[in-house]
Amino acid sequence: MSLQIAPLQKEKHAQIKINTVNALAFAQEQHILPVVVQEFVRIGAELPIVFIKDPATERFDAVVMLGLKTGENLMLTEGRWQGFYVPKVLWNHPLTLADDPSKEGQLLVALVESSPMVNTETGHPLFNEDGSESDFLKSRVDSMREFFMQSQSTKAFNKTLADMELLIPQTLTIRLEGEPREISGIYIVDEKKLNSLSDEQLLDLIKRGLMPAIYAHLMSLQQVQRLGERANKAVAAAA
Template sequence: MSLQIAPLQKEKHAQTKINTANALAFAHEQHILPVVVQEFVRVGAELPIVFIKDPASERFDVVAMLGLKTGENLMISEGKWQGFYVPKVLWNHPLILADDPSKEGQLLVALVESSPMVNTESGHALFNEDGSESDFLKSRVDSMREFFLQSQTTRAFNKALAEMELLVPQTLTIKLEGKPREITGIYIVDEKKLNSLSDEQLLDLNKRGLMPAIYAHLMSLQQVQRLGERANKAATAAA
């Protein structure tokens, strides 16, 4: 089903409600999700954090792995998160920030109207009876703004690592149902290159507050095996 997205308008969406009973069902087939540096420590305690490269733009993005193959999400079941910390990118759906077609470079709040969470019967109202924004909507808008700003910081982090040539392609091998499987197309920070940086370069990374995120990323790679265990359990349950 194609997404139907429209700018949020108090006249059009005066009676609209958001039912959050199965808030994460929309992402049940997403095997990777973008994350921001501010949540690396919490995400990395459960999931691998890796980098991917856009072949067209050559830009690096950083994501958390939720599955070991396309379409496999081992962290969402029946619309609910199976871990402790829910990545920020999942918090606000079906509300999103979208490009404003009338103002270049500007963003506006939009609604994924095709989402089954959107209705007029039950859930959290977006607007009060007097047309003002509900507390629910205000909190979601604040959350989206914060995530956008943190995404900008994260892009700068990715760019800094790329410019210092610290990101290298990596193939991860994991055993699934007793057989090895290779995971390709990802990049990680090269620890040898990191350790060979000059004192000046390391000091610069420290001053910019990037080192904690780098170490959180490297530590998170240990969680690949945990994903493998989840995959094996899922395969056993389906058998």
């Protein structure tokens, strides 16, 4: 089913409610998700964080791996998250920020109208009876605004790593059902090159507060095997 996204309008969506039961079900088939540097430490303690490259723009994006192949999310079981920390990008669905077609460079709050969470019967209302924004909507808007700002700083972080030529392609090998499987198409920080940076370059990264995120990313790579263990358990359970 294709997504139907529309700008949030008080008149049009006055009666809309958001049912947050099974709020994460929409991500059931997402094997990677974008993450922001502010959550690297928490996510990296459970899941691997890697970088992917857009071949069209040459831009790098930081993502968390939730599965080992397209369409596989090992962190969701019947809509329930199997870890301790839920990535921020999942928090606000079916609300999102979208480009305002009438104002270049501006964003507006939009609603994924096709989401099964959207209804008029049960859940959190988006607007009060007097037409004002509900506390639920205000909270979600604040959360989306914060995530957008953190996404901008993450883009700057990714660009810094790329400009310093610290990102290198990497193939990860794990064992699934006793057989090795290679995962390619990802990039990681070249730890050897990181350690060979000049004192001036390292000091710049430290002053800009980027080193904790870099180390969190490197440490998170140890979690790839944990994903493999989840995959093996999923196969065994289905057998």
